[in-house]
Amino acid sequence: SQQGEEDPQALSIQEGENATMNCSYKTSINNLQWYRQNSGRGLVHLILIRSNEREKHSGRLRVTLDTSKKSSSLLITASRAADTASYFCATDGANYGQNFVFGPGTRLSVLP
């Protein structure tokens, strides 16, 4: 089945630095989404990028999508301690029967 896979698995940076997380997947998709999860809580939707889009911005977030490489990246600029969380990409498969699948996630720690 298709699956998003993130790297790095864990990332530790200082406040004010930028954080980049990558996601790869295996099959054709309709869209790719990024979610954030604070420890032990529900997920919060951050941004959705459609398969015909290459880049999207939302506040301090920048997402790119390269369908030829089946990969996406999430950039968080000017990180804050409050950005500390796990970040997951999720893919919605283009073919019938391909369900919503989350990648393994990147655990981001932003140190004050």
Next chain:
Amino acid sequence: DTEVTQTPKHLVMGMTNKKSLKCEQHMGHRAMYWYKQKAKKPPELMFVYSYEKLSINESVPSRFSPECPNSSLLNLHLHALQPEDSALYLCASSQGSARTKNIQYFGAGTRLSVL
């Protein structure tokens, strides 16, 4: 109101117990989901209800039984669980089944421990 409410927040049950998890949303969403999440792992899709009908069952054991009484409510009935079923159970909803409307809104989850 963009809230998905899950109850209870925590649940401890024995392997012979029967319990239920509840999920509620009042956003008018027509798709609702159950996920299971183990520690340091991504959520794994269990069930999807679309317009109150079960549309996806990801080969989940029959000891988990979903129910959608109406468009706002989703239950997960638990019976004869195993210790490996201990996990965070997340409920989510989305506007509809159309691909561009499937941004999911998640509840805070029920942390289940099976003894």
